[in-house]
Amino acid sequence: MSSNRIQQRMDALSAIGRKALIPYIVAGDPTPSVTVPAMHAMVEAGADIIELGMPFSDPFADGPVNQRGAERAIAGGTTLRSVLDAVSEFRQTDQQTPVVLMGYLNPVIAMGETAFCDACEKSGVDGLLIVDMPPEEEGSLVKGARDRGLDLIYLAAPTTTDARLATIGQATSGYLYYVSLKGITGSSKLDTSEVKERIEHIRQHVSVPICVGFGIRTAEDAAAISSTADGSIVGTVLVSQVESLTNDPAKIPEALQSILKPMREAMDANA
Amino acid sequence: MALTEQELRSLDYEPDTGGHFGDYGGRYVSETLMAALSELDQNYQKLKNDPDFQREFDADLASFVGRPSPLYHAERWSKAIGGAQIYFKREDLNHTGAHKVNNTIGQALLAKYSGKPRVIAETGAGQHGVASATVAARLGLECVVYMGADDVERQSPNVYRMKLLGATVVPVESGSRTLKDALNEAMRDWVTNVDDTFYIIGTVAGPAPYPQIVRDFNAVVGREVKWQSKELFGQYPDALVACVGGGSNAIGLFYPFLKDTEVAIYGVEAAGRGLSTRQHAAPLCSGRPGVLHGAKTYLMDNNDGQIAHTHSVSAGLDYPGVGPEHAYLKDIGRANYVGATDDEALHAFHEVSQVEGIIPALETAHALAYTKTLAATMRPDQTVVVNMSGRGDKDIFTVAKLEGISLT
Numbered sequence: 001m002s003s004n005r006i007q008q009r010m011d012a013l014s015a016i017g018r019k020a021l022i023p024y025i026v027a028g029d030p031t032p033s034v035t036v037p038a039m040h041a042m043v044e045a046g047a048d049i050i051e052l053g054m055p056f057s058d059p060f061a062d063g064p065v066n067q068r069g070a071e072r073a074i075a076g077g078t079t080l081r082s083v084l085d086a087v088s089e090f091r092q093t094d095q096q097t098p099v100v101l102m103g104y105l106n107p108v109i110a111m112g113e114t115a116f117c118d119a120c121e122k123s124g125v126d127g128l129l130i131v132d133m134p135p136e137e138e139g140s141l142v143k144g145a146r147d148r149g150l151d152l153i154y155l156a157a158p159t160t161t162d163a164r165l166a167t168i169g170q171a172t173s174g175y176l177y178y179v180s181l182k183g184i185t186g187s188s189k190l191d192t193s194e195v196k197e198r199i200e201h202i203r204q205h206v207s208v209p210i211c212v213g214f215g216i217r218t219a220e221d222a223a224a225i226s227s228t229a230d231g232s233i234v235g236t237v238l239v240s241q242v243e244s245l246t247n248d249p250a251k252i253p254e255a256l257q258s259i260l261k262p263m264r265e266a267m268d269a270n271a
Numbered sequence: 272m273a274l275t276e277q278e279l280r281s282l283d284y285e286p287d288t289g290g291h292f293g294d295y296g297g298r299y300v301s302e303t304l305m306a307a308l309s310e311l312d313q314n315y316q317k318l319k320n321d322p323d324f325q326r327e328f329d330a331d332l333a334s335f336v337g338r339p340s341p342l343y344h345a346e347r348w349s350k351a352i353g354g355a356q357i358y359f360k361r362e363d364l365n366h367t368g369a370h371k372v373n374n375t376i377g378q379a380l381l382a383k384y385s386g387k388p389r390v391i392a393e394t395g396a397g398q399h400g401v402a403s404a405t406v407a408a409r410l411g412l413e414c415v416v417y418m419g420a421d422d423v424e425r426q427s428p429n430v431y432r433m434k435l436l437g438a439t440v441v442p443v444e445s446g447s448r449t450l451k452d453a454l455n456e457a458m459r460d461w462v463t464n465v466d467d468t469f470y471i472i473g474t475v476a477g478p479a480p481y482p483q484i485v486r487d488f489n490a491v492v493g494r495e496v497k498w499q500s501k502e503l504f505g506q507y508p509d510a511l512v513a514c515v516g517g518g519s520n521a522i523g524l525f526y527p528f529l530k531d532t533e534v535a536i537y538g539v540e541a542a543g544r545g546l547s548t549r550q551h552a553a554p555l556c557s558g559r560p561g562v563l564h565g566a567k568t569y570l571m572d573n574n575d576g577q578i579a580h581t582h583s584v585s586a587g588l589d590y591p592g593v594g595p596e597h598a599y600l601k602d603i604g605r606a607n608y609v610g611a612t613d614d615e616a617l618h619a620f621h622e623v624s625q626v627e628g629i630i631p632a633l634e635t636a637h638a639l640a641y642t643k644t645l646a647a648t649m650r651p652d653q654t655v656v657v658n659m660s661g662r663g664d665k666d667i668f669t670v671a672k673l674e675g676i677s678l679t
Binding site: 056057058059060061063064067068071074079080081104105106107108109110111131132133134136137154155156157159160161164168179 | 289297298299300301302303304305306307309445446451452454455458459462465560561562563564565567570572573574575576577578
């Protein structure tokens with residue numbers, strides 16, 4: 001059922017000259033019950049695709065904010081199974097918005113790669129972004145995902161060589177996630193003109209849409225990035241907002257909207 | 272699947288070009304690290320055959336570390352046990368007091384030859400941090416050491432040593448506040464500062480090419496044992512024993528003997544409060560394969576794949592993963608992996624101190640505990656070489672505290 005929801009969404013956006021706004025939150029942060037309402041709220045605020053973090057105890061490519069988000073989710077009882085359940089619940093009322101699960105390989109191995117892919121297909125997951133699985137380490141997860149039509153989204157970095165860009169361009173489907181700066185999620189140095197140059201270069205090697213993440217904090221950042229990229233991925237600033245409302249989780253969906261709406265408006269004004 | 276003896280003899284025990292040892296190892300990292308790892312791999316493959324680099328490495332091992340380290344016959348202890356003759360490979364006599372310095376000298380030289388003025392390291396017990404700070408001082412490199420906040424508390428003398436040597440020690444408050452969290456934090460630093468920074472990993476874990484690099488630099492231990500054992504008792508030892516946390520001292524001893532299948536190999540993990548309690552740090556004995564810190568290997572996790580909090584009386588063994596080459600050696604049946612509990616290690620710590628006049632590190636005491644069991648099953652004309660990987664000076668506060676003795 002999940003066939004090409006990401007591509008359809010990207011094509012539709014491209015047809016009307018709109019760029020993708022892709023928020024990231026950690027599933028189950030700070031409690032499982034907030035996740036599905038937060039997903040719906042983000043769609044209402046203009047999200048085109050949702051990246052849902054599968055919490056992992058040792059997220060070494062993430063910064064401290066996202067790590068604390070994962071720690072809260074794990075402490076609150078979130079498991080890979082409950083992340084998948086959240087997607088199923090989301091799908092009961094939203095069959096259009098693509099959902100990408102983002103995380104690390106070990107929890108997937110623990111569930112079993114094939115069982116995980118089956119569960120993704122059944123729950124209505126559209127894509128997978130496994131941070132610590134570069135194309136060189138393709139295994140049964142990749143085969144399982146391809147057999148079920150799940151998109152595999154890979155990362156490219158400022159340091160990625162042209163030879164590797166070609167490999168990654170072959171492997172990735174749905175979109176390419178360009179990491180806009182050296183460092184971890186939530187780092188603060190974003191140079192939008194440098195990003196612009198890189199994206200133009202990457203387009204020579206990669207045919208799928210390019211979305212940019214790491215370091216996008218404000219509506220101005222999102223607008224500047226999406227003037228060249230096909231989408232802006234926003235994570236740490238949202239997880240940070242969730243963190244500030246740990247004791248009042250009912251307010252989280254609305255608080256996420258208040259960050260995303262100005263981003264949506266700035267991106268659309270740009271278009 | 273275990274291999275036959277003939278198959279074990281004919282393997283070359285080298286990783287493939289992707290850094291895999293069988294199914295294990297590899298490079299399970301974020302794209303942000305791939306360029307740095309390829310650059311490191313290229314530099315290393317070039318330098319390991321560079322005569323200038325090797326000459327400088329060997330010269331430092333001789334004059335700065337004090338190699339070769341002796342192979343010492345623990346006669347009284349052997350006699351007391353009444354089995355095989357036990358020999359200690361005296362890595363505890365190295366400068367900085369452990370095998371760790373073999374590797375840090377090698378990697379700091381790699382940093383120098385690669386033009387990186389800043390080095391970072393993670394540390395558990397503090398031995399690798401001290402060894403890194405030491406060579407950084409010697410080579411004039413800036414040094415930052417990440418250490419779990421709990422370990423900073425447990426190993427305060429080593430923290431002070433690092434500061435004396437001019438290093439910055441950063442306590443890591445995230446996660447379980449131990450070695451694995453220090454490793455996460457060091458990786459983050461490296462990703463952010465990769466242009467001018469060399470990451471000196473302290474064990475044979477982590478993404479390729481680190482497991483190979485760290486092994487190669489520590490393999491001087493096993494190479495020396497090869498000629499020393501011939502000299503002392505005319506043949507290779509019947510058995511080798513070493514403790515395994517990440518596994519660098521163990522692989523350093525084992526690697527040169529892997530094709531010599533008449534030599535039995537034992538790696539001793541920290542069984543903590545017992546392998547059945549889950550309060551241990553023994554992934555090879557009771558974990559399962561997964562992916563942690565950039566490599567596929569055995570690790571300790573819960574049913575949902577979250578990395579487990581480990582326990583060991585020894586900070587240096589308190590790690591939920593293990594070097595991928597050990598995972599491979601276990602599966603093919605070339606090495607045996609066993610556990611020693613906190614209590615067994617503490618018992619051996621006292622016994623060897625009193626019978627041989629050598630205070631071992633608590634990490635090493637795990638290897639000694641199993642050596643005692645093993646030697647008792649062997650004949651007096653047989654030999655066991657155990658890697659005396661570190662000295663116990665750093666641990667006297669821990670041991671005293673456990674025994675209710677106040678030293679201040």
